[in-house]
Amino acid sequence: VIGWVFSRIKDNLFSLVLERGEALLKEKHEAETQRAEAMQAKSESEQQRRLALQQRLVAEQARADAEAQHQKALQANKQAEEARLAAEQAQRESEEARAQVEANDRQKTEFFQNMSHELRTPLTLILSPLNREADAQPDNDNLHVAQRNARRLLRLVNQLLDFQKLRAGKLELKLGVIEATEFARVTTACFVPSCEERGVSLTVTREGEPVGEEGEACFVRSEVDAIEKVVFNYLSNALKYTPRGGSIGLDLSETGGRTRISVTDTGPGIAEQDQDKLFQVFSQVDGSATREHEGTGLGLALVKQLAEAMNGEVGVQSAPGRGSTFWVELDAVSADAANTEGAQSLDEFKP
Ligand code: ADP
Numbered sequence: 001v002i003g004w005v006f007s008r009i010k011d012n013l014f015s016l017v018l019e020r021g022e023a024l025l026k027e028k029h030e031a032e033t034q035r036a037e038a039m040q041a042k043s044e045s046e047q048q049r050r051l052a053l054q055q056r057l058v059a060e061q062a063r064a065d066a067e068a069q070h071q072k073a074l075q076a077n078k079q080a081e082e083a084r085l086a087a088e089q090a091q092r093e094s095e096e097a098r099a100q101v102e103a104n105d106r107q108k109t110e111f112f113q114n115m116s117h118e119l120r121t122p123l124t125l126i127l128s129p130l131n132r133e134a135d136a137q138p139d140n141d142n143l144h145v146a147q148r149n150a151r152r153l154l155r156l157v158n159q160l161l162d163f164q165k166l167r168a169g170k171l172e173l174k175l176g177v178i179e180a181t182e183f184a185r186v187t188t189a190c191f192v193p194s195c196e197e198r199g200v201s202l203t204v205t206r207e208g209e210p211v212g213e214e215g216e217a218c219f220v221r222s223e224v225d226a227i228e229k230v231v232f233n234y235l236s237n238a239l240k241y242t243p244r245g246g247s248i249g250l251d252l253s254e255t256g257g258r259t260r261i262s263v264t265d266t267g268p269g270i271a272e273q274d275q276d277k278l279f280q281v282f283s284q285v286d287g288s289a290t291r292e293h294e295g296t297g298l299g300l301a302l303v304k305q306l307a308e309a310m311n312g313e314v315g316v317q318s319a320p321g322r323g324s325t326f327w328v329e330l331d332a333v334s335a336d337a338a339n340t341e342g343a344q345s346l347d348e349f350k351p
Pocket of ligand 1: 233265269299300
């Protein structure tokens with residue numbers, strides 16, 4: 001019995017120890033599982049914290065970028081505003097400069113107008129006795145030189161006056177019908193003696209073909225005095241610049257309802273870069289005091305103003321060494337319209 005009791009006790013003890021051991025193992029296992037879970041949770045929370053930190057950094061960076069963009073936009077705005085102010089300032093300055101130029105121009109115009117008036121009276125008083133004496137003494141060369149130069153001076157003074165009047169809108173042109181072929185013949189006739197004297201040939205053509213005594217009529221809308229001044233200017237320049245033995249030609253041509261009167265010479269020609277300013281006031285290709293040809297640079301500016309007042313246009317084709325062609329283009333008038341309206345008389349221009 002004692003042996004059995006011992007054996008039982010031993011069994012019980014053994015199973016107790018086993019149970020306890022198992023319980024302890026289980027507890028340890030559970031504790032380890034919990035610790036692993038806790039560690040897992042801790043690592044997850046650490047990861048989340050890192051993620052949150054990262055997101056905060058990204059957000060921070062985005063805010064900094066946005067701020068930089070904003071600053072950039074502000075800077076660009078500021079620059080644009082500065083550029084706008086600078087442009088406004090430049091425009092104000094250019095307007096002021098223009099106003100100043102216009103004021104100077106007006107002053108110059110008034111000055112020339114007054115001067116021209118003052119010069120014209122004594123000049124006409126010089127010219128009338130001079131003309132009488134020159135007629136009475138055809139062989140007196142000195143008298144003829146004085147007469148020619150007094151006339152030149154009067155022409156210049158009149159040009160100045162016309163120019164100022166045109167600019168001030170005080171010269172009103174009465175446009176009518178002019179027969180251009182007859183006008184060409186009459187005008188060139190005035191230049192025949194000077195051309196002969198200078199050994200320069202002078203021809204009148206229509207579309208390049210010589211015009212005879214009874215050339216075909218060709219009508220333009222114009223004003224006799226004005227067109228005469230235009231063509232006279234062209235012809236006297238051509239004469240001035242064409243060397244002995246050269247030639248001058250006046251041609252009439254028609255295109256698209258316009259009639260072009262061209263004066264061509266075999267003078268020195270004009271470089272392209274100088275052509276633009278030819279029709280500007282007081283512009284001369286050679287503006288030096290030692291230039292070969294005298295002049296004021298007013299003639300072509302007057303030509304342009306007069307042509308424009310007749311709804312016309314002017315221009316030049318030229319090249320150095322190849323002569324020049326100065327032209328004026330006016331509205332053509334049909335023969336029927338010219339018949340109805342009647343052409344203006346050119347008698348007073350006949351030499
Ligand atoms: P001006 O002859 O009184 O100087 P213009 O206005 O008539 O003034 O002419 C302006 C300039 O154009 C002249 O100074 C000259 O340089 C140039 N010019 C005009 N006509 C001719 C021409 N037929 N050939 C060469 N140059 C010319």
